[in-house]
Amino acid sequence: xxxxNSKSLNLIFMLSLLIxxxxxxxxxxxxxxxxxxxxxxxxxxxxxxxxxxxxxIAEKFQLTTEFFDSINPNLNCDALFVGQWVCVxxxxx
Numbered sequence: 001x002x003x004x005n006s007k008s009l010n011l012i013f014m015l016s017l018l019i020x021x022x023x024x025x026x027x028x029x030x031x032x033x034x035x036x037x038x039x040x041x042x043x044x045x046x047x048x049x050x051x052x053x054x055x056x057i058a059e060k061f062q063l064t065t066e067f068f069d070s071i072n073p074n075l076n077c078d079a080l081f082v083g084q085w086v087c088v089x090x091x092x093x
Contacts (some may be wrong), residue, residue, distance in 0.1 A: 041091045041092070042089070043090045048082055055078035057088065068088075070092045071090060
């Protein structure tokens with residue numbers, strides 16, 4: 001009986017170890033974790049002027065709308081106000 005319990009405990013231990021290593025490997029390789037969001041790094045900002053739209057600002061600084069949006073992720077283009085700072089040059093990591 002003691003041998004049977006010992007074998008069961010060894011089996012349980014080995015399965016637990018296998019599961020633990022498997023989980024650690026998946027996290028190391030990037031599986032099973034939430035995808036990281038790109039982090040914008042702003043290098044230059046300008047203040048919004050009267051009548052400006054996001055499209056106008058992007059066009060003025062020769063930016064695509066996608067890039068402008070990516071370096072200004074929390075900007076609500078429907079609620080711009082005069083003097084609001086917007087990013088016009090930067091990178092997205």
